[in-house]
Amino acid sequence: MNAVNKQKTVFDINKIRADFPVLTRKVHGLPLVYLDNAATSHKPIQVIETLDRYYREYNSNIHRGVHTLSEEATAAYENARQKIRRFINASTDKEIILTSGTTESINLVAQSFGRSTLKAGDEIILSQLEHHSNIVPWQILCEQTGAVIKVVPINDAGELELEQYERLLGPRTRLVAINHISNALGTINPVRKIIELAHSYQAKVLIDGAQAVAHCVVDVQALDCDFYCFSGHKLFGPTGTGVLYGKRALLEAMPPWKGGGDMIRTVTFEKTTYNELPYKFEAGTPHIAGVIGLGAAIDYVNTIGIQAISDYETGLLEYATAAASTVKGMKIIGTARHKASILSFVMDGIHPHDLGTILDHHGVAIRTGHHCAMPVMDRYAIPATARASLAMYNTREEVDKFIMAVNAASQVFK
Amino acid sequence: MMFDLKQLYQDVIVDHNRSPRNFGILEHADRKLEGYNPLCGDKLTLYVKMDGDIISDIRFDGSGCAISVASASLMTEAMKGKTIAKAEQLFNDFHHLLTAENAEPDLDRFGKLAALAGVREYPSRIKCASLCWHTLHAVIDGNAAAVSTE
Numbered sequence: 001m002n003a004v005n006k007q008k009t010v011f012d013i014n015k016i017r018a019d020f021p022v023l024t025r026k027v028h029g030l031p032l033v034y035l036d037n038a039a040t041s042h043k044p045i046q047v048i049e050t051l052d053r054y055y056r057e058y059n060s061n062i063h064r065g066v067h068t069l070s071e072e073a074t075a076a077y078e079n080a081r082q083k084i085r086r087f088i089n090a091s092t093d094k095e096i097i098l099t100s101g102t103t104e105s106i107n108l109v110a111q112s113f114g115r116s117t118l119k120a121g122d123e124i125i126l127s128q129l130e131h132h133s134n135i136v137p138w139q140i141l142c143e144q145t146g147a148v149i150k151v152v153p154i155n156d157a158g159e160l161e162l163e164q165y166e167r168l169l170g171p172r173t174r175l176v177a178i179n180h181i182s183n184a185l186g187t188i189n190p191v192r193k194i195i196e197l198a199h200s201y202q203a204k205v206l207i208d209g210a211q212a213v214a215h216c217v218v219d220v221q222a223l224d225c226d227f228y229c230f231s232g233h234k235l236f237g238p239t240g241t242g243v244l245y246g247k248r249a250l251l252e253a254m255p256p257w258k259g260g261g262d263m264i265r266t267v268t269f270e271k272t273t274y275n276e277l278p279y280k281f282e283a284g285t286p287h288i289a290g291v292i293g294l295g296a297a298i299d300y301v302n303t304i305g306i307q308a309i310s311d312y313e314t315g316l317l318e319y320a321t322a323a324a325s326t327v328k329g330m331k332i333i334g335t336a337r338h339k340a341s342i343l344s345f346v347m348d349g350i351h352p353h354d355l356g357t358i359l360d361h362h363g364v365a366i367r368t369g370h371h372c373a374m375p376v377m378d379r380y381a382i383p384a385t386a387r388a389s390l391a392m393y394n395t396r397e398e399v400d401k402f403i404m405a406v407n408a409a410s411q412v413f414k
Numbered sequence: 415m416m417f418d419l420k421q422l423y424q425d426v427i428v429d430h431n432r433s434p435r436n437f438g439i440l441e442h443a444d445r446k447l448e449g450y451n452p453l454c455g456d457k458l459t460l461y462v463k464m465d466g467d468i469i470s471d472i473r474f475d476g477s478g479c480a481i482s483v484a485s486a487s488l489m490t491e492a493m494k495g496k497t498i499a500k501a502e503q504l505f506n507d508f509h510h511l512l513t514a515e516n517a518e519p520d521l522d523r524f525g526k527l528a529a530l531a532g533v534r535e536y537p538s539r540i541k542c543a544s545l546c547w548h549t550l551h552a553v554i555d556g557n558a559a560a561v562s563t564e
Contacts, residue, residue, distance in 0.1 A: 353479035353542065354423075361418065383478075384455045412428070413428060
């Protein structure tokens with residue numbers, strides 16, 4: 001590659017922060033320190049203006065009108081699909097199904113792929129690290145088909161026990177559904193190895209990438225995953241947008257899940273024929289503005305570079321982890337060797353919920369609770385944790401404020 | 415800023431969280447019920463012993479945040495020795511204290527329970543304070559199903 005093609009990006013934290021209007025607001029009279037990015041990320045002005053422009057200038061329905069506005073909206077919508085396809089390196093736009101979020105993407109696979117192929121006694125492998133949205137759809141599927149769930153345990157550090165995983169794989173394994181990065185602990189799972197092993201048993205693999213797309217490079221072809229799911233709102237895009245990547249041959253063979261407009265080719269009361277990919281899975285008017293906004297979010301991330309973001313966050317996590325070790329009574333839950341920028345912790349003598357309220361008074365937003373991952377809490381025999389999750393716009397100064405607020409909380413309960 | 419926070423975490427609450435009163439299993443309880451707040455995982459079990467229509471003994475067990483533990487501790491103190499009718503009245507008054515909008519409650523009437531009034535300013539925390547109360551309400555009603563704040 002020559003030097004001209006190699007576009008060098010510079011990670012300019014001040015410039016990035018200036019792009020996020022909400023970061024200038026105050027909470028309880030203090031500057032907001034937003035450390036709840038694993039729940040949802042904020043949106044840069046480029047995304048906000050994209051939504052605004054859509055509604056002001058070319059709001060209309062897609063894939064049907066011949067008028068100018070509809071053609072513009074359709075072009076922008078399909079252009080966003082291309083951006084998404086390139087972002088995760090899928091080979092064709094037909095493999096990019098637009099959904100309302102990771103949850104819907106997983107449910108689509110469970111109800112379409114799962115229900116049409118799984119039989120009683122077939123096995124689905126999940127992990128103890130999963131979010132409820134990657135557990136419950138499979139439980140529903142098991143009730144419908146008689147398939148059974150097997151669970152890969154985690155060790156004390158919050159890492160998957162791969163030997164146990166290998167032992168669970170067998171001739172009845174049909175599907176492995178595992179997250180790329182744990183939302184509760186930050187563990188980065190060895191998904192490539194997980195996929196390779198599953199494929200040696202002819203099992204398909206779904207990766208829940210909700211926590212991963214904003215924090216590390218995702219290349220679905222290099223991973224060789226069968227399905228990859230993520231949400232737009234954790235990637236600096238609008239809520240209500242999501243993506244299901246699926247290998248084309250699988251998607252072609254899968255029956256439609258939701259019926260409605262846009263997903264059909266012809267309809268009579270005797271017989272309906274379905275549209276081609278990806279529209280076969282996109283019934284009804286989608287979140288048009290949201291998808292176009294997600295395209296803008298991806299453009300934004302690309303101007304910084306996902307690898308640069310990942311490197312910056314790794315440094316920030318190291319800084320935060322070191323700072324946390326100085327706080328008396330603070331115990332980090334989840335100490336995997338490969339971790340994304342999530343700091344889940346408990347404090348001696350302070351319930352996470354109280355901590356969340358006190359930190360809020362210092363302008364610091366964290367998440368407290370079970371993080372929709374109750375099996376993880378059970379593993380550590382705790383009801384809840386406090387979780388600080390960092391994004392590319394967070395700074396070391398913010399980490400310092402967070403640590404100061406935690407120390408202040410200790411004073412309240414002294 | 416710290417003033418506001420002190421309204422929520424008053425000394426009474428910090429004290430009752432650290433050393434909850436009437437805490438632990440009540441042997442020979444007549445009635446027992448579990449309350450659960452799925453939002454934060456707070457779980458408590460309430461034990462009641464009746465003497466006619468009087469709450470002769472009451473204890474609680476479980477884990478939760480400072481607000482929920484202190485609220486349960488203060489509630490058990492306030493309820494011991496009360497008739498069912500008086501207990502119901504206090505439940506209604508306390509519920510009103512936490513949830514009524516634009517009300518200027520007569521805090522003196524609530525004694526130590528007034529320390530929990532600060533929770534009004536924290537909508538997401540009202541459930542923490544009210545969990546044990548809803549559980550007691552169900553116990554008194556003889557509703558055997560576990561109580562959830564959702």
